[in-house]
Amino acid sequence: MPGEAIDRYGAAGELFKALSSPVRLAIVDLLAAEPRYVHQLVELTGLTQPHVSQHLRVLRHAGVVRGVRRSREIAYALRDEHVAHIVRDALAHSGESCQGEPTSAYCK
Numbered sequence: 001m002p003g004e005a006i007d008r009y010g011a012a013g014e015l016f017k018a019l020s021s022p023v024r025l026a027i028v029d030l031l032a033a034e035p036r037y038v039h040q041l042v043e044l045t046g047l048t049q050p051h052v053s054q055h056l057r058v059l060r061h062a063g064v065v066r067g068v069r070r071s072r073e074i075a076y077a078l079r080d081e082h083v084a085h086i087v088r089d090a091l092a093h094s095g096e097s098c099q100g101e102p103t104s105a106y107c108k
Contacts, residue, residue: 018062
């Protein structure tokens with residue numbers, strides 16, 4: 001496999017690493033509906049502001065979200081809809097793939 005192809009897999013692996021937290025998946029799902037401020041994400045997730053900010057930082061560094069300054073606050077939005085589709089597909093798959101299967105870490 002040429003090195004260029006491996007680089008593509010590496011970039012995809014980094015994206016999946018950024019999405020590996022259930023909290024970050026929830027944030028992406030919430031941002032798919034509309035841009036939101038940190039305080040809105042805090043209210044919707046029930047997490048503390050530092051916790052939400054830490055997860056947003058990971059998503060921002062991975063290129064998943066961007067911040068847009070609006071007055072004194074920053075509204076966070078997805079950079080594009082592709083990531084929202086990945087998250088929605090993963091949620092749908094995880095819900096359907098466990099039917100009739102023995103209980104495991106993924107099938108509860």
